[in-house]
Amino acid sequence: MSKNEFVLQIPYGTRDFLPHEAACKREIEASIADVFVKWGYDEVVTPTIEYLDTLTIGNGREVEPHMFKFFDKNNRTLALRHEMTTPIARVAASRLNEVELPLKLSYITNVYRYEQAQTGRQCEFYQAGVELMGVPNANADAEVIALSIELLRQAGLENFQICLGQVEFINGVMDQVNLSPKQQQQIKQAMVTRDLVGLGEMLDNTELTNNAKDILKRIPLLHGKEDMLKQAYNMVYNEQSKRALDNLTEIYNLLKGYGFEKYVNFDLGVIRDFNYYTGMVFEAYTPGLGFPLCGGGRYDNMLSDFGTACPATGFALGIERIMLALERQGLAVVSTKKDIYVAWQEGKVLDAIVQAKKLRDEGNSVELALWAQTEKTAEEYQVSKGYHKLVYIG
Amino acid sequence: MTSNDMDYLTIALPKGKLFQPSADILAKIGYTAEGLSEKSRKLVITNEEKKIKFIITKTADLPTYVEYGAADIGIIGKDILLEEGKDVYELLDLKYGFCRLMVAVPQALLQEKLSDYAHMRVATKFPHVAERFFNSKGIQMEFIKLNGSIELGPMVGLAEIIVDIVETGRTLKENNLIEIAQITNATARFIANRVSFKMKFDRINQMVEDLRVIVESGEGK
Numbered sequence: 211m212s213k214n215e216f217v218l219q220i221p222y223g224t225r226d227f228l229p230h231e232a233a234c235k236r237e238i239e240a241s242i243a244d245v246f247v248k249w250g251y252d253e254v255v256t257p258t259i260e261y262l263d264t265l266t267i268g269n270g271r272e273v274e275p276h277m278f279k280f281f282d283k284n285n286r287t288l289a290l291r292h293e294m295t296t297p298i299a300r301v302a303a304s305r306l307n308e309v310e311l312p313l314k315l316s317y318i319t320n321v322y323r324y325e326q327a328q329t330g331r332q333c334e335f336y337q338a339g340v341e342l343m344g345v346p347n348a349n350a351d352a353e354v355i356a357l358s359i360e361l362l363r364q365a366g367l368e369n370f371q372i373c374l375g376q377v378e379f380i381n382g383v384m385d386q387v388n389l390s391p392k393q394q395q396q397i398k399q400a401m402v403t404r405d406l407v408g409l410g411e412m413l414d415n416t417e418l419t420n421n422a423k424d425i426l427k428r429i430p431l432l433h434g435k436e437d438m439l440k441q442a443y444n445m446v447y448n449e450q451s452k453r454a455l456d457n458l459t460e461i462y463n464l465l466k467g468y469g470f471e472k473y474v475n476f477d478l479g480v481i482r483d484f485n486y487y488t489g490m491v492f493e494a495y496t497p498g499l500g501f502p503l504c505g506g507g508r509y510d511n512m513l514s515d516f517g518t519a520c521p522a523t524g525f526a527l528g529i530e531r532i533m534l535a536l537e538r539q540g541l542a543v544v545s546t547k548k549d550i551y552v553a554w555q556e557g558k559v560l561d562a563i564v565q566a567k568k569l570r571d572e573g574n575s576v577e578l579a580l581w582a583q584t585e586k587t588a589e590e591y592q593v594s595k596g597y598h599k600l601v602y603i604g
Numbered sequence: 605m606t607s608n609d610m611d612y613l614t615i616a617l618p619k620g621k622l623f624q625p626s627a628d629i630l631a632k633i634g635y636t637a638e639g640l641s642e643k644s645r646k647l648v649i650t651n652e653e654k655k656i657k658f659i660i661t662k663t664a665d666l667p668t669y670v671e672y673g674a675a676d677i678g679i680i681g682k683d684i685l686l687e688e689g690k691d692v693y694e695l696l697d698l699k700y701g702f703c704r705l706m707v708a709v710p711q712a713l714l715q716e717k718l719s720d721y722a723h724m725r726v727a728t729k730f731p732h733v734a735e736r737f738f739n740s741k742g743i744q745m746e747f748i749k750l751n752g753s754i755e756l757g758p759m760v761g762l763a764e765i766i767v768d769i770v771e772t773g774r775t776l777k778e779n780n781l782i783e784i785a786q787i788t789n790a791t792a793r794f795i796a797n798r799v800s801f802k803m804k805f806d807r808i809n810q811m812v813e814d815l816r817v818i819v820e821s822g823e824g825k
Contacts, residue, residue, distance in 0.1 A: 329672055369610070373802050404693040407682075407793060411697075433805045477802060495799040497610050500673020502799065 223324070223333025233546050234533050235336070239318050241364045242338045242529075249357055251316035251340050256297040258320070262287040265296050268486065268515045276323045278333075290322035295512070295524065298341045303516030311344030311520075318529070329501060330531035339506070339526035343513065346521035348457055351490045351508060352464035358494060358504050358525050359470045365532050366541050370496040370503065372473050373433070375480030376458050377487050377507075379442070380429055382450030387422035397426065398484045406430055430479035436462070439476055454489075461490060482507060492525070498538045503531050549574040551597040553588030555604040562603045569601070612655045613807060616670055616678035618663040622792050625700045626679040633814040667692060667795070676800035677808060682790035683769055687730045693796040695812050699819050701792040702771075705733060708781040709765040710758045718785055719743055721765055727757030728767035737767070737787045755779040 220226065227235055246253065266274050278290040291297055294317045302313055318338040327333060340357060342350050355372060362370050380401070384394050393416060400409035409430070413423045425445050432442055436459075443455055458476060465471050482491045482505060489508030496503055506525020513520040536542045550569055554562035559582070566578040577597065579588065585602045592600040615635065617626050623642045630636060637651035640658055649658040661669055661678075667690035669675040683705055685694065707718075707726075715721055722743045728734045731747040738745045748763050755775060757763040767787065770776060776783065794815060796808055 371803060404691070404798060407694045407697045431809060433802065433809070475802075475805075493802075495802050497799075497803055498673065500671060500797050500799050 221333075223327045225332050225334075229546070231533070234536075234542060235529060238365050238529060238532055238536075239336075239338065242318060242361055245357070245361055245364050246316040246338075246340065249314075249353075249360070251314045251357075254298060254301060254315050254317055255319070256291070256294070256301060256317075258290060259288045260291055260297060260300075262289040264300055265289050265291060267296065268512050272485070276325050278322050278324055292323050293321055294319060294337060294339060294526065295341060295509070299513050299522070300516055302341070302343050302520070302522075303513055303518045306343075306513075306518050306520060312350070313343040314340065315343070316340045330499065330528055330534045331501070332530075336529035337526045338529060339524060341522055341524035343520050343522040345523070346510065348460040348464060350521075350523050351457075352461045352468075354506060354523050354525055355461065355474070355490075355492055356465060356468040356470055358492075358506065358527060359468070359473050361527060362494060362496075362503065362532070366536055367496060367503075367532065367539070368541070369539070370473065370494055370535075371475060372492055372494050373475050373477035373480045374458060374461065374490060374492045375476070375478050376454040376490050377481060377484060378457075378489060379446075379451045379454035379478050380481070382448045382452075382454060383425055383429065383446055385450065386446065386448040387418055387426070389416070389418075398481075401430060401479070401481055402484065404430075432476070432478040434476060436476075442476075442478060457490060486512070489523070494527070496535045496539070499531060499535045501528075501531060503527055503535060547575040548577075548595065548597045550576045550599045550601055551579070551588065551592040551595065552576055552601045552603065553579040553583045553585070553591070554602070555584075556582040558582075558603045565601060565603060610803065612657050613677065613804060614657045614659065614675045616659050616661050616666050616675035616680075618666045618678075618680055618684075619660060620663050622663075622679060622681060622701050623660070626698075626792065629698060629700075629815065629818060630679075632818055633811060635811070664688065670795055670797050673797045673799055675797070676804060677794065677796045677811070679792055679794055682788070682793050683730065683733070685793060685795070686733045686788065686790075689732060691798060693798060693801045694793050695796055695801075695808075696794040696815055696819070698792040698794055698815065701790075703769045703790050704771075705730065705767065705787040705790060706770045706776075706783045707734075707737075707765060707767050707785040707787065708770075708776050708783050711780050711782055713758070713764055714782055714784070721745070721784075724764035725762070726765050726767055727754050727763035729754060729769075730767055733787060734767040737785075755781060 262279060273292055277292050280288055282288055298315055320334055320336050322334050324333055340354060342354055359372060396412055397409060400412060410427055413426055432438055439455055439459060446452060462471060462474065465474055480491055480493055486509055487507040488510040491507030493502040494504040504525055504527035508523040510521040513522060552562050552566045562578060566576050569576045585604065588602055589600055617623055619642060627640055635656055637649045637656060637658055640649050642660060644660065647659065659675055663684055666678050666680045667685060667688040670678045670692050671690040679698065681701055718741060723745065725746045725748055726734055727748045727750050729750060731749045735747055750757060754766045754768040757766055794812065801808055
């Protein structure tokens with residue numbers, strides 16, 4: 211076995227971004243960063259490694275098996291961050307007393323999850339997102355949804371759809387029909403894992419009225435525009451579910467102000483995660499990519515785990531997934547800028563340096579030859595490297 | 605990327621015993637294509653008029669095609685769904701293709717209770733399902749993944765017990781294997797990609813409703 215067998219390998223679930231891909235990624239990230247600034251969100255950067263206890267504070271056991279873990283010198287368990295919401299909540303909790311609310315924070319960074327690598331998601335992958343903290347109302351929810359739509363538009367995507375749900379709708383229905391906590395847990399589990407057959411079987415084995423069973427079976431299929439919402443109003447008589455629908459109506463009306471309602475469908479089957487989200491939840495989809503581009507929602511309980519109760523809402527989107535969607539839809543437009551190649555005859559290097567500097571100052575992308583060339587060789591090089599123009603100092 | 609096109613619906617069908625009943629039940633709701641056959645040499649069979657594409661996949665691969673969105677929807681056995689653990693919508697139980705996932709052991713090795721089999725070797729096509737089952741009983745086993753002819757395992761000393769799909773139980777009897785525990789029942793399921801189900805909701809939901817009518821009338825079997 212060769213000693214150097216592993217030299218060219220990289221660890222499972224990681225990747226290189228070669229020049230073209232790196233340029234695509236940089237361009238998308240630049241467009242995202244620009245939108246964040248325009249919308250008044252401040253960027254934060256947190257450590258890649260945190261204490262495991264910090265990262266698992268709210269959602270505990272479920273995420274832990276998917277984290278990369280190791281020990282520090284004192285044998286405390288560290289982990290690579292698996293998302294950015296928890297680190298930002300930690301930062302916010304420690305600063306909330308000092309700043310005026312709302313706190314509007316953004317990030318563009320890499321996160322790590324140990325799971326089977328899938329389309330547009332390696333174990334190390336890149337996310338951009340925002341957390342808007344300190345505002346419990348629909349204005350904040352509408353703003354983060356509108357912001358996610360703006361990011362997708364600015365990235366160049368044309369055909370995408372947002373599905374907007376509300377976890378309180380289901381919670382209200384479950385309280386309304388008097389299910390035991392264990393049954394509720396099973397029903398939520400079936401909904402989260404998208405097992406509608408299992409959901410139906412489970413409900414058929416309960417003592418619920420046929421009407422109640424029917425409502426719960428239909429929740430994952432409640433998808434549509436405003437008329438669907440009317441239908442949902444008629445299905446429930448508990449206050450909690452009605453408030454959830456009121457909240458969705460309000461958010462939708464605000465999105466009309468942004469002119470974004472055409473991108474949005476209501477979908478009460480979008481749940482994401484019951485332990486985490488407390489209000490509206492949403493996901494963004496595009497044809498040809500079997501996974502969501504983006505997801506988020508309201509999580510009002512998380513900051514209290516860090517000792518400071520504070521309502522919050524936000525989202526994260528997958529940079530690689532956007533890259534993939536653009537590529538598959540033939541929209542990837544990356545032009546690595548290559549303007550001028552400056553070459554020189556023996557003895558003219560100083561003149562060439564001066565010339566290259568001048569051209570760069572004028573805003574051109576310039577490659578300066580690193581040894582003397584004949585004009586003919588220089589021309590061949592310029593063409594093969596794709597520079598628009600040759601400047602030959604002879 | 606076949607599901608890229610919003611106008612078309614790509615349907616994955618599995619090779620093997622579920623193929624024909626699945627093609628038949630879809631035909632009843634108007635989803636079929638000329639030349640749709642398990643023996644087809646074409647990999648993608650298209651019905652241009654109705655904007656449908658069919659792909660025919662190896663059974664165990666079908667959930668992967670749907671999870672990645674290479675197919676919008678598919679029909680596959682619950683046994684395969686449990687084993688593959690893919691993130692897809694399981695929309696409807698089509699009730700045909702009934703089988704049971706069983707634990708079986710040669711007559712000669714029959715023990716009094718399940719825990720007496722602890723640490724024995726289990727030959728199976730379904731190592732994940734088998735492991736979850738034994739773990740849930742607190743029993744550790746050694747699992748050996750095979751791709752077929754599971755009954756052979758105990759006969760040649762590769763394994764002591766097996767976990768396998770049983771339809772009638774005849775194969776087990778012929779090989780002197782005794783069923784000692786049932787893990788689960790399985791039937792054919794109608795599944796959808798999580799994004800396709802949202803992006804093409806009206807069309808897929810209508811299919812579910814039409815199929816449900818056929819299943820409930822008993823015609824699907």
